[in-house]
Amino acid sequence: MDVSGPLLLLETDGVPGAILSPINPHRLTKDQLQQWLRCRGLTVGGTKSELIERFLKRSANKKLCHILDPGFENGKWLELKRQKLLRAANVNVPQKPILPVTGWMSFPSNDIPTMFNEGHIMHYIVESTPAVLPSFIPRSHEEGDEEDDDDEDTDPREGSIEAFRRGKRFVKSKFVLNVKDRSDKNYYYLKGEVRASMKLEIRNVTATLSAGSGAVLDATCTCKARALGRCAHISALLLYANQRVVEYGHGGKYVLVVCFKEMVCL
């Protein structure tokens, strides 16, 4: 399978505004130009002539012209394209668990899966990186996008071992904040905020674990490397949960309160 496949924008992908005809940019509206640029991870600020200039510059680059930004709309389109390609190749694509909207409480409100340990994190971050990892991902600042000064985030092409190590440093530096969790019969869900290195910016991170095996099934982050579900911030959130397990065991607060009440009743 062509590894750059998931990133190549086609008319049939249905990514809104990604492919435009006619290509004469002067006939396009500002909104159309912005959407076209946005899909490609380019900045959308400035006057219409600046947008047109950016449009023409990218259009002239035959290699990158129709390459989707992996982080566009939280990586939704990359994931859809990836699944479509895998299905076309007859690979069974497991359905991802859907993150609940309500019912979150301060971590650890629920029991953390008893099998969960650092090995699961290492496996998810380092070893299970998708096989369709894009071999080249356009860096927006190669085209002079000074607004996108985001290099504190893990680059998607950077080694995932480094993401794991950076995650450990983030936990040590207390960069993991406002962690919440909830669980149901099959899954244990985590979400939290991770400070982006020395900056004050916050990355919102989520992770879903299997309640039975403790394996990390899915994770998301709002940073640039998020599309593949593996970055230093995701590592940090998972390692934060693991630190709690190492220090206090797998039990959540809720359970401790119940046990205490039972003890009182006795």
Ligand SMILES: [Zn+2]
């Ligand atoms: Zn991230």
